[in-house]
Amino acid sequence: MSEPHEWDEATWRGLVDQVRAGRNLLPAKWPGGARCAVALSFDSDHETNELRDGATSIARLSWGEYGARRGIPRIKKVLDRHGARASFFVPAVSALLHPEEQEMLVSEGHEIGLHGWIHERNTAVPGDAERDLMLRAADTLEKITGVRPQGMRTPSWDYSPVTLKIARELGLLYDSSLFADDDPYEILDHGEPTGMVELPVEWIRDDAVYFMMNRFGAQRPYTPPEDVLDIFRREFEGAYAEGGLFLLTMHPHITGYRSRIFILDELLSHIGAKGDCWIATHAEIARYCADQAGLETLS
Numbered sequence: 001m002s003e004p005h006e007w008d009e010a011t012w013r014g015l016v017d018q019v020r021a022g023r024n025l026l027p028a029k030w031p032g033g034a035r036c037a038v039a040l041s042f043d044s045d046h047e048t049n050e051l052r053d054g055a056t057s058i059a060r061l062s063w064g065e066y067g068a069r070r071g072i073p074r075i076k077k078v079l080d081r082h083g084a085r086a087s088f089f090v091p092a093v094s095a096l097l098h099p100e101e102q103e104m105l106v107s108e109g110h111e112i113g114l115h116g117w118i119h120e121r122n123t124a125v126p127g128d129a130e131r132d133l134m135l136r137a138a139d140t141l142e143k144i145t146g147v148r149p150q151g152m153r154t155p156s157w158d159y160s161p162v163t164l165k166i167a168r169e170l171g172l173l174y175d176s177s178l179f180a181d182d183d184p185y186e187i188l189d190h191g192e193p194t195g196m197v198e199l200p201v202e203w204i205r206d207d208a209v210y211f212m213m214n215r216f217g218a219q220r221p222y223t224p225p226e227d228v229l230d231i232f233r234r235e236f237e238g239a240y241a242e243g244g245l246f247l248l249t250m251h252p253h254i255t256g257y258r259s260r261i262f263i264l265d266e267l268l269s270h271i272g273a274k275g276d277c278w279i280a281t282h283a284e285i286a287r288y289c290a291d292q293a294g295l296e297t298l299s
Helices: 009-016 058-082 092-097 099-107 127-145 163-170 225-242 261-274 282-293
Strands: 019-024 036-043 087-090 111-114 185-189 192-198 245-250 277-279
Touching (some): 019 192, 036 058, 036 225, 036 282, 058 099, 058 261, 087 092, 092 099, 092 127, 099 111, 099 127, 111 282, 127 163, 163 185, 163 192, 225 261, 261 277
Parallel strands (some): 036 245, 036 277, 087 111
Antiparallel strands (some): 019 185
16 A cells, blocks of 8 residues: 555545444433433453463463452452442453353343453454454353343454454444544444444543553553542543543453552442432443434344
8 A cells, every 4th residue: 555645535535434433322311310321341351461462471361360360359349339230341261261250240230241252453363363253252252141242342442444344243232442432322334324332432541551561661550540530530520511421441450459449439439429320331321322312223
């Protein structure tokens, strides 16, 4: 391909138009007269953060195990205390390593969503391999939990040229990997409405960007936990003021530590004090938005 400054309009417009935001799906009102909706999500990557790169560090594999061994129980304890249900996006390999975790979460009303096979970078594998991995992952999660996944979060928070096609083949209700809005919207496929709901993510509302650590590189935690809580709280307050969606992404092996779990606890206390917020799973929020908009969904 030629250099970007040499592209004609058909080229750059074609790239932009592959996957776009369609109509806004923010409902006129949330259930029960709630002022805003709150979608808590946890990416249960566990050991796959190391495995997906073909790496074999026993120490880093044990870091992933910490997410399952200590992170999930602490997160569950906080969610239980506040009566909040959440969505857990789980690579199939993580689910196979920790099936009892997925069974327990589903039995208590939480959602398990697709998050790849081995947390692979889906944009870096051939299209036919990406399709095979996504289909196998969906089958695996259904076999373990007894529930077919209704939504996905791509492992790389990105789409390859075939990701949307595969998601539509799977009949998914929603995705939560894209960034085009703060609030839910319908995904367009080359300008065509798909019937899929997007629940947008944002790195600002993700714990990993503040706390990740790489001992052999320059990546070091740089934000105090109190400041991360302040950022999340301000994002929530903005959603509350606008009557929109507050979606938060956290990781058991990052937030599950003694010095950080207070972020989730205090944030939920702050949300609960409002008295008029709907905390629900991603699937519940996507279904409600689709129904209110009269959207003909795939799922």
